[in-house]
Amino acid sequence: MYTDDEIRQKQLLARAAGLGGAELLDDMAAVKRDCNGIGAAWMPDRLRDLLGERYPELVVVADIHDRRYALGGGILARWRADWEFLRNGLKMARHCRRIGIAWAVIRMWVLLRLGGAAAFNWER
Numbered sequence: 001m002y003t004d005d006e007i008r009q010k011q012l013l014a015r016a017a018g019l020g021g022a023e024l025l026d027d028m029a030a031v032k033r034d035c036n037g038i039g040a041a042w043m044p045d046r047l048r049d050l051l052g053e054r055y056p057e058l059v060v061v062a063d064i065h066d067r068r069y070a071l072g073g074g075i076l077a078r079w080r081a082d083w084e085f086l087r088n089g090l091k092m093a094r095h096c097r098r099i100g101i102a103w104a105v106i107r108m109w110v111l112l113r114l115g116g117a118a119a120f121n122w123e124r
Helices: 004-017 022-025 028-034 045-054 054-070 073-097 099-119
Strands: none
Touching: 004 022, 004 054, 004 073, 004 099, 022 099, 028 054, 045 054, 045 073, 054 073, 054 099, 073 099
């Protein structure tokens, strides 16, 4: 769970990088409830921690995506959330001027498209 100061830092970084959905980080209670860093909730905490240590720039991107998944919706909402994750990751790579971040987010996006459906909050 994030502290209020960590969430404020994420808000500033998301806005500085021009990330879509940055406003979703304004609800601190929802961020604390929904966001778990990079990776699915079923993944071991240590693995998510390792991914966050390796790609700290992408944690805020994953947090916005976690909020989108928690909001849920239909197939189109999931599709939009996943594409926003990719766009935001590429924006963050540009903001940080690190090509390795771009390659990492592309790999993560492919895995997300393959296995992310189980984590999405589907509404019928």
